[in-house]
Amino acid sequence: MELNGVAALVSGGASGLGEATVKELASAGATVVIADLNAERGEALAKEVGGAFVSTDVSDEDQVQAAVQAAVDTGKPLRVAVSCAGIGWATRTVNKEGIPHDLASYKKVVEVNLIGTFNVLRLASAAMSQTEPATEDGERGAIVNTASVAGLEGQIGQIAYSSSKGGIIGMTVPAARDLAAAGIRVNTIAPGILDTPIYGQGPESEEFKQRLAAPVPFPKRLGTPGEFGKLARALVENGYINAETVRLDGGLRMPPK
DSSP states (O other): OOOTTOEEEEETTTSHHHHHHHHHHHHTTOEEEEEESOHHHHHHHHHHHTOEEEEOOTTOHHHHHHHHHHHHTTSSOEEEEEEOOOOOOOBOSBOTTSOBOOHHHHHHHHIIIIIHHHHHHHHHHHHHTTSOOOSTTOOOEEEEEEOOTHHHHOOTTBHHHHHHHHHHHHHHHHHHHHHGGGTEEEEEEEEOSBOOGGGOSSHHHHHHHHHHHTTOOSSOSOBOHHHHHHHHHHHHHOTTOOSOEEEESTTOOOOOO
16 A cells, blocks of 8 residues: 555644654655644644644544544545554452442443544445545555554453453454455554553653563563554555554563453
């Protein structure tokens, strides 16, 4: 997939993994629409890369459709959609006091992470399906979703987060099969522990990140958003990678806690 001269949509694109992906796609010549709730950062980044920002709750059908339409309205064919929007939550199924996991918080995590990813996938791919094929193979687009190694080996307290990310992994193959007729590929990245702003800054933050990196075989550090962005780009550009979930974790296998 040639990125120069196409439109791309990145949900959660105002910071972290999404921001790195926006910059990577833009550097390759794509016009990127940033779908995020953080208007200040999103608008600043859009100005920096020559793209556009649309305030978007990924679980809201109308808002995602507006973001997709903004990509279509760039006048360039929408070929790429990368879902990076997501939230975390940590609560045991039943805590030490015998209190069960709050149902509302479980639903919220699934709504944003899993349903939000599906919402972007279905609406973006519908728009892609109306474009002319870009290659001799008949390719019209490429979608990259963001799961987590927690979707495969979730830790204690990650029941909601792991469920949502496992669902994203589970949708990868059927989505790729569904969209094959339209010439749209679907792949998923399952990151391990990546160094994003969520961990904060300063000596205490650095010490905490060193502890997180300890079980990573090699390289013995946290991954970077830039490495995620490069992988997302590679999955878009390589036309023969389809229906795959690719771990980005330095060989990490998550311990129970």
